[in-house]
Structures are given as structure tokens and as C-alpha cells.
Amino acid sequence: MAKIADSMMKHILVPAISNIHVSVLVECGPEHTVSVLSVVHSEENKDNRDGSNLYSRIVDVIKFVCKFICMENSKWVQFFAKLTWPRISDLVITHFLSKAVPNEASKLIEFQDVVQSTTEFENKLRSMMFLLPDRKDGKLTQFVDDVEVHFAVRKRSEILVKARNILVQYDYDSPLESGDQGDSVVDLLFQPEKCFTSKSALLVMKLVHGALKDASLSSARVAKEFCFAARDVLLLYRAIVPVQLEKQFDSLSQVAAIVHNDFYHLSQEILGLAFQYRADFPSDLQKQVVFVDLAPIFSQMADAILRRQIQLTVDTISEAIDGAEGFQNTHQPQHYESAKFSIEQVVFILEKIRIMWESILPRSIYRKSMCNVLGSVFSRITRDMLLIDDMAAEETLQLQGLIHLALENLSSLFLSLVENNDGSTKFLDHDAWIQLDGILPSLKKFRKLAELLDMSLKSITSCWESGDLVRCGFTSSEVQNFIKAIFADSPLRKECLGWIVRTPA
Known part of the structure; x- marks a missing residue:
């Protein structure tokens, strides 16, 4: 039976499941000396969106096996099922069900046709005693019942791949040379100002908004994955960009200023996410999913980048003054x-x-x-x-x-x-x-x-007495040392210095 099962898988079931342009042909009856099962090429384009044609081909194969190989012996049928069903179900998932998982949250409802045809398919196999009635073998039904999870996991993965490609491929060295730089000047959410922001940050934020919009239209289970995808995209930006541009941050560069703006802009956008989407989330998620904790991380990163540039500038100028x-x-x-x-x-x-x-x-x-x-x-x-x-x-x-x-x-x-x-x-x-x-x-x-x-000694003294020098930030000792450096020792200098010492700042 094991060899028969392997042969049926290799020559009949694998082609019947993996190729949509085939049909299962059964030749039997009084006019045939032997019963023949074969898989033949078919040019007919059949609508297989719900999987009914695929399931029909598999049922025809199993009917043939039950009647002509197992002789309708239930024990033989179940033994054949034990040898082949795990492989059959894996093939169906790989070649049909996983591909039928919707790409958009709005199409999840259409997937119910696949759920129904899959359930009918397994029930048909149970009626043929190919599957046990306790439903423990319902691998396909379990898969379609969890389609929301599969959909959400796949979308989360796709969103992260898109985000990574944006961050890795974006050229920060020439962001101002693009012809659409005007689109990169954005309004800050909580400040009456504008700033130049890289396309990278804008595209990342577009992914975040897209994920949260889908979350607003989805069930709690799917919405949760979308929300986590949005968080992951932001954290991916935080992880990749500073490392990718570390060399630019170590020198005076416009790139550093742009990345500062990116983090600053994103920190404000993050604060606005809760106000924009939380009310539309499924009620179970409204208190669970938060983004406000990410805002300080981005704000602090923006401050750190700018402080580093300021310190580099001061150090460079100090060397020039030296x-x-x-x-x-x-x-x-x-x-x-x-x-x-x-x-x-x-x-x-x-x-x-x-x-x-x-x-x-x-x-x-x-x-x-x-x-x-x-x-x-x-x-x-x-x-x-x-x-x-x-x-x-x-x-x-x-x-x-x-x-x-x-x-x-x-x-x-x-x-x-x-x-x-x-x-x-x-x-x-x-x-x-x-x-x-x-x-x-x-x-x-x-x-x-x-x-x-260019002032006389008396004029300097008068400025001190009037408080003008104090208002400019001069101290008593600075003024005294300045006078001693410029004017030679004389009774007038001693008198003026005395006035300065006695006159409180």
C-alpha cells in the first residue's frame, strides 16, 4: 500500500493539484477490460477562485482509489488516507490556499467562498471514510479558519519589506537635487512651521498610515497585526537610518540636518496617530495599541543628531580661532x-x-x-x-x-x-x-x-558707572584688566580703577 500511495502521489495527485490546466480522466465500465486513472492536459479556463475545481479533481482521484484499489474496504481507505492526506493537504495549502489569502483587508469577505468550498471538500472526504468524522484531520479547514491570521502576518511581512527597501535604497546624499523637492517641505503637526523632510521619511509615514487605515477596517485579530506592523516600520527606521548614515553624522553635513528633520517630523506625526485612528480601532484594541511611547525616542534622536552637529561646528570653529x-x-x-x-x-x-x-x-x-x-x-x-x-x-x-x-x-x-x-x-x-x-x-x-x-580712559569709566558695560556682559575684573592692558600706569588710571572697584556692578 505504501508503494501504491507514493506512486499515486507522484503521478496523479501532485500534477492534479499543482497544475490548474489539467483534468482527471477515469476510464472504466463494461467496454474497458481495466479501469484507468490519468491526468490529462486541459485548455479549458475554469474559474477556480473558490477551489471547487481543484477539490473536484482530488475527490475523483480518491473515489477511484476507494473503488478500484481499496475495494471499498474502509480500513484500507483509512490506511491509504494516513499515507497520503498529510501530503495532499500540504500541496493544497502551498498551491492554492496560501495564494488565495487576500492582499487587502476589504477582500477578506470574498474569501468566505473559499472557506465554504474547503469545508464542503473535507466533509465529502469524511462521507467517503477517507477522513475520520472527529475532524482531527481537518487541516485545510483549520487553515482557512485562520485566514485572518495568515493574511495579517503576510501583510505585516510585506509592509516591513517595503519599509526596509525604502530605507536601504534611498540616497540621502542628494535629496535636494530631485525635481519634486517642493513636495518634501511639510507642515509640522504641532508647530506653525515647515521643514524639509526626506522622501524616505515621507514614504515610511505613508506605510504607517496605510497600515493603520487597514487596521481601522479590520477585525481585532487583523487590526492588531496591522498596528504592530506600523510600530515595526517606525522602529525599523530608528534602527537602520542612524547606522546607515553614521559617517555623515561625524562631519558637518546637510544630510545630518535632513535626518534631524525626519526624526523631528516623525516624532510629531507619531503623537498625532492616536488622535487620528484610535477611535476607529476595534474596541478591544483602543487601549492596547499605543504609539505615544515612540514619540520621545524619535524626538531625542533628533535632538542628539542636532547637538552633535552643533558641537562639531563649535569644535571646528575653535580650531580656526586657535x-x-x-x-x-x-x-x-x-x-x-x-x-x-x-x-x-x-x-x-x-x-x-x-x-x-x-x-x-x-x-x-x-x-x-x-x-x-x-x-x-x-x-x-x-x-x-x-x-x-x-x-x-x-x-x-x-x-x-x-x-x-x-x-x-x-x-x-x-x-x-x-x-x-x-x-x-x-x-x-x-x-x-x-x-x-x-x-x-x-x-x-x-x-x-x-x-x-577706541575709547578714552574716562569714557570707559563712565560706561562702567552708567551700567552700560554691565548690561553688555562685562565684569568688573574684565574692565580693570582691559584698562591695565591698554593704558599706561598713571594717577588717572589709578583713579579710574578705583572708581570701578568702588562702583557696584
Whole structure:
């Protein structure tokens, strides 16, 4: 019987199940000396969406076996079934049922025809004593009963494959060169601002929304898988992108600014998911499925990327300032040229950062980040100049010129920081400087230092007494050391220093 079963599987059942363009032909009767079972090619296109034609072919084969091989002996039939049914059911699942699982949640209802025909097929086999009546052999029925699970698992897998392909294949090195970059400028959900976002992040978010929309239309069992797929897509982005772009994050790059925006944009979108979809989820899932826990992860990642870029910028500029050697002895041509080159390098780096950030980062984040960098730069240069312990008259003029050089060449950067500047203003007016001094205290001190370098001793003392220098951020010791560095020892200097010591800040 085992050899017969193997032969029937190989020559009859496998072709009959795996190929839809075949028919089972039974030749028997008085006009035939022997009964013949064969599988023949058929050109007829039959509708097999519910599997009824496939099941009919299998039933014809088993009827033949029961009648002509097992001689309608129930024990022989059940023994033949024991040898062949596991293989038959696996073939049916592989070649028909798994392929019939719907691709869309809306088509799950249509699958009920497959469920019905499969149930009728197994019941027919039970009536022939091929399957036991206790339904323990109902492998196909069990499969179709769990079709929602199969559908959801397959869709979850497909969604993750799509997400991975998007993340791996997207070219972050030239995101601004695409002709549809306008579509990448998006409104932030919880901020009255816009920012440039990569197509990668937009496509990932589209997958998330698609999964959650399907979840809203599905049963609780399917909806749960869709919700987990949406979470998995977001976590996949978090896992792949930082590793994939680690080298870009280690240098000053526009890619880092764009990825910051991606994480920032996604963090806000994640917060909105609960408001957008939760009410439409099956009631069993409304409290189980949450996304709000992911928002801080993305927000923190955005902050970390931007902080890293800011620190890299500050470190790069600090190296440029180091080349000025403390701005000492600028009255000597060689030292002056070194200091001037240092200032030019600082301006170049800042302008490069402005170009990279201004068109990418959200307006408020751009201003905050640039102010952070500029605050560090102006504080460092001011501190170095105030630490000079002896300045010749010519040296003060050279230092003043270097400060003016920096301020003049950074005018476009300053304009980009002015609130309500639409780009039409080309010059910094009084109101603009007041605004800049308010958001950049170190700039106010830097500009005041340029004035001090050309002021008389009495004027400096008067500025201190009026509180003007304090409002600009100068300390008593800084002013005293500055006076000692510029002015030679004299009764007037002692008197002025005394006034400064006695006058509270």
C-alpha cells in the first residue's frame, strides 16, 4: 500500500493539484477490460477562485482509489488516507490556499467562498471514510479558519519589506537635487512651521498610515497585526537610518540636518496617530495599541543628531580661532595676518553652516541652533582678546578692525536670524541690531568690545558707572584688566580703577 500511495502521489495527485490546466480522466465500465486513472492536459479556463475545481479533481482521484484499489474496504481507505492526506493537504495549502489569502483587508469577505468550498471538500472526504468524522484531520479547514491570521502576518511581512527597501535604497546624499523637492517641505503637526523632510521619511509615514487605515477596517485579530506592523516600520527606521548614515553624522553635513528633520517630523506625526485612528480601532484594541511611547525616542534622536552637529561646528570653529594664537601682537604683520586668516576661516565656516541649515531646519530650530553656535564663537573671541595683558595703540586698532571684519562679513547670517525678515531686507538697521543683541548677548558684548578699543580712559569709566558695560556682559575684573592692558600706569588710571572697584556692578 505504501508503494501504491507514493506512486499515486507522484503521478496523479501532485500534477492534479499543482497544475490548474489539467483534468482527471477515469476510464472504466463494461467496454474497458481495466479501469484507468490519468491526468490529462486541459485548455479549458475554469474559474477556480473558490477551489471547487481543484477539490473536484482530488475527490475523483480518491473515489477511484476507494473503488478500484481499496475495494471499498474502509480500513484500507483509512490506511491509504494516513499515507497520503498529510501530503495532499500540504500541496493544497502551498498551491492554492496560501495564494488565495487576500492582499487587502476589504477582500477578506470574498474569501468566505473559499472557506465554504474547503469545508464542503473535507466533509465529502469524511462521507467517503477517507477522513475520520472527529475532524482531527481537518487541516485545510483549520487553515482557512485562520485566514485572518495568515493574511495579517503576510501583510505585516510585506509592509516591513517595503519599509526596509525604502530605507536601504534611498540616497540621502542628494535629496535636494530631485525635481519634486517642493513636495518634501511639510507642515509640522504641532508647530506653525515647515521643514524639509526626506522622501524616505515621507514614504515610511505613508506605510504607517496605510497600515493603520487597514487596521481601522479590520477585525481585532487583523487590526492588531496591522498596528504592530506600523510600530515595526517606525522602529525599523530608528534602527537602520542612524547606522546607515553614521559617517555623515561625524562631519558637518546637510544630510545630518535632513535626518534631524525626519526624526523631528516623525516624532510629531507619531503623537498625532492616536488622535487620528484610535477611535476607529476595534474596541478591544483602543487601549492596547499605543504609539505615544515612540514619540520621545524619535524626538531625542533628533535632538542628539542636532547637538552633535552643533558641537562639531563649535569644535571646528575653535580650531580656526586657535590659529590666531590669542590675537596677541596683531601690530606685527605676521601675527595680524594669522589673526585675520583665523577670522576669515570662522566667517567661512559660519556661512557654510548657514547655507546648510537655513533652507532645511524649521525656522525656530535654525535660529536656536545658530544662536548657540554664534554665542560660543563670540564668547571665545571676546575672551581671548580680553586676556591680552598688554596692547600697543596700533594693536587696539588692529583688533577693532578684526571685529568689524567679522561683523561685516556675517551680515547675511545676522539677517537670517532677524524675526519677520522675509529676505527683502539687505541691511541691518537699528531695530535689527537691538533684536540680535537680545537673542545673542555675546554678540552685544563683542560689538561693545570694538567700541572700547577706541575709547578714552574716562569714557570707559563712565560706561562702567552708567551700567552700560554691565548690561553688555562685562565684569568688573574684565574692565580693570582691559584698562591695565591698554593704558599706561598713571594717577588717572589709578583713579579710574578705583572708581570701578568702588562702583557696584
